[in-house]
Amino acid sequence: MAGRQPAESKDSTSLVDRVERIRFLGREFLTWLWFESETHDGKVQAGDLGEVSVEFQKRLSLDSAGNVPEVNLVRAEDPTATEESRVALKMGKKVGETRIVLHAADHDFQLALAGETLQIKGVKLPTALATEDGDKLAERLDLLDEVEGLVDTIYARFVRMRMNEQTWAPVRRELRAWVERGGDRD
């Protein structure tokens, strides 16, 4: 199978340890996604897949780290525009889960994303054109591949930047300044 685990992670104990070690990256990714889209007119680069527009919608949870995390759950048409979400960021919370709309070149996808697992939840797919079950199945699976491909590619772009201090340092600086000034709302 392609895209499989590296050889050394076949040991289940070490794999569990490795996964737990970087669970925080998912929450950092979702927070960076908010920053990136807000500071680039809602646009985010998805590598070879091109540019996508990202819109945060209806539901946003912001969590603190630690053994007893505090959670702010913001429900609003545009939850990123609320004072509560901005204050939570300033307090050091990061995005734990959110609903977003991805406007890609050919399709729009509504989905929820969980930071801890990067599981994609409740995807509203574009209406399938096919009517026969087999064709409809293939079409829906292609759409799921497309939306997962977009999310995974943007996440991989974030991680590549995050793991290199030279590329990450300026982003860290801008991100902290953005949090401090309460975002770039119009």
Add this chain to the structure above:
Amino acid sequence: MALLNGTATYTRFRLLGDLPDGFEERFVGALERHAFKEIDPDADVERHLGWVRWGDAFDSSWEPHTLVNGDGVMVLTLRIDTLKVPPVTLKAYVAQAEREMRRKLSRERLTKPERDMLRIEVQKKLRRRSLPKMQLVEVVANLSTGEARLFSSSKRVVADFQDLFHKTFGLRAIGSNPLTVLWGQGFSDLDQDQVIGLEPERFHQVPE
């Protein structure tokens, strides 16, 4: 069927393990061994699960040449049946049976063994009259990319799926997480080690 209509709620997995030579033949045999079997109402089992064909809850037959399509995709359904008499219903019927038995024996009380036996008999009778609650959960495994999707987010169903998938195919299904997503994104072993070494970042200013 969630795969064909409406909002897609599912759980993503990465598959760990190697595909044996001639895996299609082996997989068909394994699927038949772990195929869904109806619950026997006389037995003491409340929940049964196993594989059925996608699109037909009553068909557990597969062919090696059609099991996996040209893109390496295998579509199955996990059928989970639960046959359980609701506690309130059971209690009412047991009480009724006890009244009848007391009248028949012309006694005011029944012994504990008599009451226990009666309860088991009533439960069996009610189970024979009941239809199991059927849950059909679709599974799509891509054996070329090493990914799988289970169209449920229930923790219990996810655990059942991981267990049965491993028993059936010898492949472990690991729920999506910030590490496994990188496996499909060209991160080398060295890159991954570097990622594992990262420390959490602070995004807010700390007052001096």
